[in-house]
Amino acid sequence: MTDRRRYYLTTAIAYPNNRPGLHTLYEVIGADVLARRHRMAGDETRFLTGTDEHSVNIHQRAQELGLETRDFIDGMVRLFRDAEDALLIAPDRFIRTTDPDHRRASQEMVRRAFANGDVYQGSYEGWYCPNEGFRNLTDLIEEADGVRCPNHPDVPLQWLTEHNWFFRLSRYADRLLAWYAENPGVVEPEYRKNEMIAFIRNGLEDISISRETFSWGIPFPIRADGSEAVLPDGTPDPSAGVIYVWFDALINYITGAGFPDDPDAFARWWPADLHIVGKDINRFHTIIWPAMLMSAGLEPPRKVWVHGWLLTGGERMSKSRGNFLDPHDIVRTFGPDGARYVTLREVAFDKDTEVSWESFVRRYNADLANDFGNLLNRSLSMTGRYLDGERPAPGMGGPLAAAWPGIVGRYVAALEGCLLHEALGVLWEFVGAANRYVDAEAPWTLAKSAKAGDADAEGRLRVVLGDLLEACRLIVFAVAPYLPAAAPRAAEQLGIAWPYGPDGNGGPPVDGLLRWGAGPAGGTIGGAAPLFPRLETEPAPAG
């Protein structure tokens, strides 16, 4: 085993009932940036993402389409993986809750909670809408002839009683509150933690963790009498029902760390350093999940980051509304790097943000084509023209050298605080400073004087271009987690070897390369070619 720092991060797993939209992959892109940052920083990094496949909706959807459930989800999962590949997302494992090791992990978690006295048999009853499931009493519409579901007033509600297993969540209120109190920053942003504290203080009820009426799921491992739910031929006893999808879904995070098959791996990777989740599933990750872990005698995660939604026209982007952006459209127009950049620059990682195709085009042109792409291109072009492509050493006393340490410090701090949009904003302050430096020094004027025999101008020209190429090098290495394909190409243009693999592993700790003057001495640049061609038209995709 190595003594490198390890870093384990996860996204929520998506339920693959449809092709994925940008609003679904948004957090996966963000997590991929953080994973690449940690790999390049030299941390032994594990990045887990995947799909949540035991939903009843998925089973029903497959039946509507006349497909075997497994065949249906295999096709859907293919769409997720294709979209993630197009966005250059490189997880260390893509977990599916139908994976065999996940079945073992989930059943083991039920056994542990049961052994700890936290699982008991009970019943759940209430008004059931055939289209939506159980409805809360306060949501129902009262009609003269009875109560109705607000979303499906024409469908009669049924009063159903489900016998199933419950988890004693109510037992964990004090321990959860203590966990929040003793671990500042364990749930961020702060207001998301406060919502959960209010929820807990309102009183926690036990939650049901099994379903007896469904067969699509992980077999519940225990019978009512407490015996192992296995038939004489070794197959699961169907009368024991299945584990409720939410209980098994959360467990993917420890399955992905090696639980329970590989104790050494699990000891290395657990607890997770970061769970990235959407605000709609905050409660599951910051109340239910830690309680499940506590019950099993395992540590809760070190941090849960709760992000917001992408909005369009003030409404949440979603598949059901049909107002989502297709990742493939975005990759086709902006390229994989541009797609990642505009998404993470335009959307604040800590709250809801309004986005549009037009805002993405504006951001791409302004930041990538005009500011950064052009900076790289003009710096290389002048080096080729004035110095025959020879790469001069940077000066140590210029304004860019002075500004860089502050920039990189704030940049890394923003990344560590999961403020991915802000990190880019900080880095682009430096891009702006470099562009202003070009105009302030006017290398074309220095070049004319140098050609006329002015030795001072010649020396000055070399320092200015050295500074600009060094600024470009630093930006490229810093921004590489966001622009994983463009960064090596930019390095090639700068004539600098790229020491990292396609997923960010394999090179030296990047912080050593993020110091002014840490680039290779001497050498020549490669060719200059625009990395981010300006978009002259705004071809909004149809539909």
Add this chain to the structure above:
RNA sequence: GGCGGGGUAGCUCAGUGGCAGAGCAGGGGACUCAUAAGCCCUUGGUCGGUGGUUCGAAUCCGCCCCCCGCUACCA
């Protein structure tokens, strides 16, 4: 209803008692290395409304209007 967040330039937002700001978009200019990009200058705002406190309020207090989140088993 209760608790919490918010309403500032055309757009996205920063700004917690001292001359209303940034980026983008719009307009003008000088330059020319560059992807007609970059640089400089600039138009633009009853800071949701209203009443107070204060020498002074986007900022503090009261009331009102509007938007959003949480208020448990769709996931």
